[in-house]
Amino acid sequence: MLTMTDKIQATINGLPVEVRAGTTILDAARQVSVHIPTLCKHPDLDATAACGMCIVRVAGSSKMLRACCTPVEQEMEITTENPEIIQVRRTVIEMILSKHPNECLTCGRNQNCELQTLAADFGLREICLDSVVPDLSIDDTTKAVVLDPRKCITCGRCIQVCQQIQDVWALSFLQRGFDTRIAPAGDIHLADSPCVRCGQCSAHCPTGAIVEYDNTQEVWDNLLDPDTYCVAQLAPAVRVAIGEAFGFPIGTNLTGKTYAALRRMGFDAVFDTNFGADLTIMEEAHEFVERFTNAKSVLPLITTCCPSWVDFMEKFHDDMIPHFSSCKSPQAMVGALAKTYYAEKMGLDPAKVFVVSIMPCTAKKFEIIRSKSMRSSGFQDVDVSLTTRELARMIKQSGINFPAVKEEQPDHLLGAYTGAGTIFGTTGGVMEAALRTSYYLLTGANPPRIDFQATRGLNGVKEGSTVIDGHEVRFAVAHGLGNVETVLNRVRAARDAGEPPAYHFIEVMACPGGCVGGGGQPYGVTDGLRAKRAAGLYQDDQAGLWRCAHENPYVQKLYDDFLGEPLGEKSEQLLHTSYRSRPTYRR
């Protein structure tokens, strides 16, 4: 029997190729720079073999085999292109297009659509088949992601992401045959389903069947209104992804250019959510230290910056509510402060302040209205949340030559940030930032090594421990909601057995890779791309003047001038929230 380490020799279009046993024809072909088209296979996901595009010929077989799921065998002679194969692929595309609305020009994926690209590559000039587009309605009930089942090619990526990667099980196939469509099980609205709006479905969809809910018009309307004071805030992970829409190498940090572009678009002030991240750490680290040093308190403490995770927890793991940090997310903190502290300082009427957050995330669109505490300023703290993709479109609409724009600074009152804030954008970053400041709070000094390598990287569950002031702090980091249960079950097991807590501190991010892999980020995400975006953030951290949240002078100023102290009365009112059990399926 062959093992994974055995090498296999084969040829692809006559080119010799050597691969490890178990390698698919699709992957082997890449190795020799042969491109085999596919519409359903995504590097994050198992092959479903749905689309039928990646068919190839293997000598000795009368069939055409799917490259995505056929392992290369010894001496295999593989042909990936010949007139017959191309003809079959063209016909399959033609079939798919006959059931796909001809609405490219007004589609959210125009010029960024895998189906459109394939149709262009194959040069289809005419569809000989009748148009058989089904009459199905759009589901935009979540106001975060929009499901247009007419544009679905039934590749199954979204369902696999939703069920296997995220463990949410909001999406499923309904009906069968020609009538097969994606929808929440039971054919209910997405907003009534377990959907946590993480948007990973939209990030993996090859077409425009699932896209972010577009709020750009609302932003334009407010930018146009001379009486409105528009402020923007930029999330950590956006700065290393926005460049992909403008041809920059993946992971390029474009913080300064983005500030500048936002000002060109008409924003009156530009803040940075990283400032909010620093503030979050100040509050959360105090919360942690308070719990850690008090024998009777509930541990582990679990982070709550990720709205999909909060939503998921309230729906599926509500026994963890006592473990949740009461800290709002950085964007919510910046929103609350923009309409209080900043408005006060600048003499603005908070009713006229319009806060737009630029997020790598579709769930933030929901977070800004998730509870009463999101109106802590007396107004809705954040008015609109845009995804990275929406911002890229707005920059293009503005006619801004983004690569040429000169870098600018943020408005520092709510804009200056430390390296701790910027790494919030990648899995493990919140934990690392919190450990830096917790160390300081417990010992009065920064940790000897600022970097906590155990929190970094793309393993789904990362565990580690560090010693602070003679005490062991055990922590865990999970990303991709499908990985959460492993960690939570360890917490439960220890709790039920009456043992010391399995961990003291847990970070969870819903999206694989954390926010760099967020559901609102530019398309085409893979682990390689996530790692490059994360590297951009770690470089930003390394390059900064301050690397710990408590070193941020503007955060200190905020406490001095306005909030008082972490976990103080004003902080609690503006920066903290609460959770409630919201099981999706009630008995």
Add this chain to the structure above:
Amino acid sequence: MPRMTLAELQSRTLGPSPTADRPKIKVGMSTCGLAAGADGVFDLLETEVKRRALDWHVSRTGCAGMCSMEPLVEVTLPGERAVMFGEVTAELASRLVAACADGTALPADHRVPGIAELARVAGEPVAAEGGPRQYRIVMRNCGVIDPEEIDEYLDRGGYQALAKVLASMSPEQVIEELKVSGLRGRGGAGFPAWLKWSLTRESPGEEHLIVCNGDEGDPGAYMDRSVLEGDPHAVLEGMILGGYVIGAKQGFFYIRAEYPLAIQRIEKAIRQAKASGLLGANILGSDFSFNVEVRLGAGAFVCGEETALIASLEGQRGTPRPRPPYPSVKGLWGQPTMINNVESLANLSQIITRGGKWFSTIGLGNSTGTKVFAVTGKVKHAGLVEIPMGMTLRQVVEGICGGTSSGGPIKAVQTGGPSGGLIPGRELDTPITYEHLQRLGSYMGSGGMIVMDETDDLVELSRFYLGFCVDESCGKCAPCRIGGTQMLRLLDRIASGKGREEDLATIRRLAHAMQKASLCGLGQGAPSPVLSALRYFEPEFRDRLTMGGD
């Protein structure tokens, strides 16, 4: 019945049945019989016999094959040959009892050929003169025994194969016997059975599993149903043997829910076998323990495809998965799983008791043994026939089934169900083997055989079969999901007289893409009936193109 030991089973004497000294009346009570009113006939016979206080044996039996003549009643008087009556009415049933009771001659009307005149039965001497054309291995007990009585199966040598294997054969020896027999999968594709068994046995896994695929679904095909209803223990014995060979502890019958009687009978057979020590822990006192459970299919044709069947068994949406990995390597719950068709399993006990060599002498070339066909359509005697492979289509349709019901010429015969194809009348002298049928653009399939005469419209027929596949497509892969629908639209257009010349070329192009790019056999095979109709009867399509033209 108490649990048996191996020695008790081996020493069990076979028939003659203890009822040979009294009149025996058997009523065919499989689905075909029941549909024709057999339960009424049975009740009447039983009541009459009781009323007259006669010591007769009135029993139920399975389908003897002559479904068009149901209800069938077979009467055997002591010392005499069995006489079969067809299309039995209440009136005839009363006359039968009266004749037997009074000792007068049995009625001369409604007589139809008995099993002995129709078929040679494995293990039995050739009785009838003239040489019957059928050869019954799979159906050797169908219409003969009461399927709900394990004793009757045991009286016919039932479970002797299991006894033999447990007493003296290693799994490897069973596989070798299968290899010698040349048995190929009867579900349609004809994969060598020994190889499947061997591959599954050799695959590493925590647990090996065996599944009997009883999700028969081809239009007009009901061989498996009849075998499950008529001789459930034979299929169960095959399962147990399979479990022994691959090292399984658990097996599943996956039977479509539309077969309630088959399910009821197999469940009863399982209970009986457990009670007799033939199933469960330490079978016949050996180290071998094996259990089976019945699972119902929810009516999706595609769940007959093995990977979709596995998904369905796991409680998932019944859609096919890419292969490899094959079920023999990674099947049900990720474990090595052997999936066998009902008819394949029903052959097993006979191959073991009579030997692989014996089996291999029946048939032609690489197609050994027999094949059961459900012959329907415009045929005089519709029903089930089991024939040795290599017999020609003409011998089956004309010789055994009496030709077309109208007496006119046969236009075509359809085999292989919705993945099969049309064979024109002029090719009827083709022998029935896996290879010969494939060469004609059809395939063996599971055993549907539909006869068409000159009145049949092949454009309509193409639409029917394609429409079936379109309805039954699971929707997973684009070529099947959309290609089928689009091809059907073109056929609809042609049928309505609005077809254009280029539509035929488009149909062929779509068909080719579906064959090559569909994920499973359903989509790959769906164009076959249309393509074979075009291959042999293109003028019928062309004639429609211009009709009503513009």
